[in-house]
Amino acid sequence: MCFYNQKKFICDDWCWTTFAHRCNYEYRTGETCGIRLVNLTEYEKTKCRLCEKIETKYRRRSAEVERLTRWRQEGGTLVASMDRSQKLIMELEKEIRQLQRERDDRKNTLNG
Template identity: 50%
Template sequence: MCFFDQHRFVCGDWKWGHFRQHCNREYRMGETCGMKLVMQTYPVGQKCKLCEKIDTKMRRRQAEVERISRWNREGSKFRASIEKSTDIIRLLDSEIYELGCERSRRLQGIGSAH
């Protein structure tokens, strides 16, 4: 049960930080016992990488939706562009869903730590 810093992101996710102190269970010099306990939690003023990826994909998706709306107002001459943007939205929806599932697994403690 060695002690490490913990970095907590605004989204609620976290990652291990620097090693701080050995426990009395570890006898080999320079090694940790493998069990991690939090010595100190440091707030990080940003979202984790997964949430940043989700936000980026959501912005891209919103831009495609706005394009389709604009093209629909301008008439039927952009049919191929609308279809392409619709395909992009479907792909982004799939990627956003997968990232959301990964984030949920991490927050439940099922996935591995950063």
């Protein structure tokens, strides 16, 4: 039961930060017992790394969708670019789903 500081983000995700102090159960110098308890919680005004990545992918996806609709309204002369844009949109959606699944798995693991 060694104590660590914790960083908590706006999106309710958290991570361990620095080691605070050792418990009495570990007698070896420089070692910890492996059981982590919260010593101090630092509140961040930002989102976690995964949430920031998801937001970035959403912004990029919406820019591609806008570009594709604009090309279609202009008459569709850029067929190769439109196909490439559609593939990129599908890739971004796949990456977003993967990041969301990773975030949900992390939350379920920690809460469960």
